[in-house]
Amino acid sequence: MNGYAPPASQSRSPSLYRATHDPNGPATLSTTVVHALADCMGVDVTDSRLSLYDTVDPDALNELFRPRHDGTPRTGGTLAFVVxxxxVTVRGDGEILIEPPARR
Incomplete structure (x- = not known):
C-alpha cells in the first residue's frame, strides 16, 4: 500500500461548531458567543463553565467588533480564546467558530 494511515492511537479531530452573530439583532456579541458555546457543549446557558470573564472581557469583545463611528461594519479581524x-474564534464578519477539545 502506498497510502498514509494515521497511527491507531491518534484520535480524529473534533468537529467545528459554527454560529453567526447578527450585529443588527437584539443580542450582544458576547451573548451570542455564550449561547453558541452552550449549544456546542450541550449544556444550559447558565452553566458556570460558560463564563467568558476568565478569558476575555465580554464588554471589550462587544466593543471590538461593533460598527465604526460612521456606521460602517468592521468586517476584518479575528479574536481567538479558549473557554x-x-x-473559540470570533471573526469581524460575525462568524463564530468553536473547536471542542480533542477526545482522548
Whole structure:
C-alpha cells in the first residue's frame, strides 16, 4: 500500500461548531458567543463553565467588533480564546467558530 494511515492511537479531530452573530439583532456579541458555546457543549446557558470573564472581557469583545463611528461594519479581524478547553474564534464578519477539545 502506498497510502498514509494515521497511527491507531491518534484520535480524529473534533468537529467545528459554527454560529453567526447578527450585529443588527437584539443580542450582544458576547451573548451570542455564550449561547453558541452552550449549544456546542450541550449544556444550559447558565452553566458556570460558560463564563467568558476568565478569558476575555465580554464588554471589550462587544466593543471590538461593533460598527465604526460612521456606521460602517468592521468586517476584518479575528479574536481567538479558549473557554473550558473549547477554542473559540470570533471573526469581524460575525462568524463564530468553536473547536471542542480533542477526545482522548
Amino acid at each position: 473550558d478547553g473549547h477554542h
